[in-house]
Amino acid sequence: MPYQFDPVTHRYRNTETGRFVKYADVLEAVDAEINRLEVRLKGHARLLAQNKIDIAEFQIRMAQTLKESHLRNMAIGAGGVKRLTPTHYGKIGAQLKKQYRYLNKFGQDLAEGKLTKEQTIRRAGMYAKSARTSFFEGEFTSRGKYGFYAKRLLDPQAQHCSSCISFQRLQWTPIQNVTPPGVDCECGGRCRCRLIFKLFSI
Numbered sequence: 001m002p003y004q005f006d007p008v009t010h011r012y013r014n015t016e017t018g019r020f021v022k023y024a025d026v027l028e029a030v031d032a033e034i035n036r037l038e039v040r041l042k043g044h045a046r047l048l049a050q051n052k053i054d055i056a057e058f059q060i061r062m063a064q065t066l067k068e069s070h071l072r073n074m075a076i077g078a079g080g081v082k083r084l085t086p087t088h089y090g091k092i093g094a095q096l097k098k099q100y101r102y103l104n105k106f107g108q109d110l111a112e113g114k115l116t117k118e119q120t121i122r123r124a125g126m127y128a129k130s131a132r133t134s135f136f137e138g139e140f141t142s143r144g145k146y147g148f149y150a151k152r153l154l155d156p157q158a159q160h161c162s163s164c165i166s167f168q169r170l171q172w173t174p175i176q177n178v179t180p181p182g183v184d185c186e187c188g189g190r191c192r193c194r195l196i197f198k199l200f201s202i
């Protein structure tokens with residue numbers, strides 16, 4: 001793809017047109033990745049429901065697919081795979097650890113026969129939204145190095161969990177002190193809290 005990333009402005013540039021890529025378009029690429037991820041995760045659950053794989057294999061495939069997608073989204077947020085640092089990988093690790101804990105419980109519920117096929121497929125798909133958080137963590141980690149400030153604003157169209165309301169930042173705030181959407185949040189970032197960034201506090 002003809003894209004180049006500039007870490008100082010934290011923007012992608014289309015090298016064919018010379019134009020910056022709009023932030024909304026970057027978010028759209030992340031959402032497309034989430035949608036593909038959801039399809040893949042539900043596919044694993046369908047194979048399990050058809051008895052083509054067992055619970056252990058299902059969990060392995062879920063974990064692997066989640067890991068790949070978190071990595072891709074983190075890379076979009078950081079400006080490419082080669083810009084990922086140990087800090088980025090640490091954040092992915094923490095995210096995945098949380099998801100793997102849920103996956104463990106999922107496996108237990110399956111083994112105890114607590115879930116119908118439809119519930120299994122729906123629950124598998126719910127893991128997809130977690131990868132959106134890795135995009136934001138990638139972005140926040142990278143922008144943090146350049147001293148960006150951010151505001152975090154509530155989307156007036158969306159329902160918000162109480163965490164989102166407490167994470168709102170109406171004033172320019174050093175990015176290290178802003179919580180990325182989906183982190184420590186009941187809604188998992190589905191609310192579409194809006195972010196704006198700038199390089200200096202004034």
Ligand SMILES: [Zn+2]
Binds near residue numbers: 161162186188
């Ligand atoms: Zn929330």
Ligand SMILES: [Zn+2]
Binds near residue numbers: 160164165187192
């Ligand atoms: Zn929110």
